[in-house]
Amino acid sequence: MKKEPPVVFFDIGNVLLKVSVKQAVRRIAWAVGHHPLKVARYFWSSTIVDDIERGTIEPQELYERFRSELGYKGSFPDFNKLWCGYFELDRKGAFALKAVAEKHPTFLLSNTNYLHYEFIRARYSFAGLVDGAVLSYELGLRKPEPAIYRAALKMAGVSAEQAVFIDDMKENVEAAKLMGIRVIHNRPCTNLRRELAALGVL
Numbered sequence: 001m002k003k004e005p006p007v008v009f010f011d012i013g014n015v016l017l018k019v020s021v022k023q024a025v026r027r028i029a030w031a032v033g034h035h036p037l038k039v040a041r042y043f044w045s046s047t048i049v050d051d052i053e054r055g056t057i058e059p060q061e062l063y064e065r066f067r068s069e070l071g072y073k074g075s076f077p078d079f080n081k082l083w084c085g086y087f088e089l090d091r092k093g094a095f096a097l098k099a100v101a102e103k104h105p106t107f108l109l110s111n112t113n114y115l116h117y118e119f120i121r122a123r124y125s126f127a128g129l130v131d132g133a134v135l136s137y138e139l140g141l142r143k144p145e146p147a148i149y150r151a152a153l154k155m156a157g158v159s160a161e162q163a164v165f166i167d168d169m170k171e172n173v174e175a176a177k178l179m180g181i182r183v184i185h186n187r188p189c190t191n192l193r194r195e196l197a198a199l200g201v202l
Helices: 021-032 036-044 048-054 059-069 076-084 091-101 114-123 146-156 170-178 192-198
Strands: 007-010 106-110 132-135 163-167 182-185
Touching: 007 091, 007 146, 021 036, 021 076, 036 048, 059 076, 059 114, 076 114, 091 106, 091 192, 106 146, 132 146, 146 163, 146 170, 163 170, 170 182, 182 192
Parallel strands: 007 106, 007 163, 106 132, 163 182
Antiparallel strands: none
């Protein structure tokens, strides 16, 4: 019996795009006139990050919360630029996705939100190379919850054994691994193409 080709799921942050939480916090702190530590506490001492990535806060509501809770005074378009303006393409990750997508079904699997993903779709070509995207804000699920991996496998129409998942967060790859998915923990020292070749993907 012919062996089915693997399906590969790519996380976005720190796999395809370089993302610095510290840089994001500094940008927001400068825009609202608060110390970065105050802004960091605002995000991490509440459920706002979880709510944003589960899609329970709409973009306009998020903007209004920034205005009322952090004192942001800019317009909504300016807020959108602030919210989305700290990404940088990770060329190694993007080239790896392009190479994989030429040979295998390829999907995104990301904890993200509507504004970020619309910005990514408009700006980065890798979003147009994939066969689908499993996004936390659309499903109301977040990695490392098992349900989001089950949703990803269902979307791709494959079993766990047929899937490869790439993520920068240890807890996310460990959760996928427990489900039988082959994983690559993408760290700064990782040679992604070499790891993919070792799994028989490239």
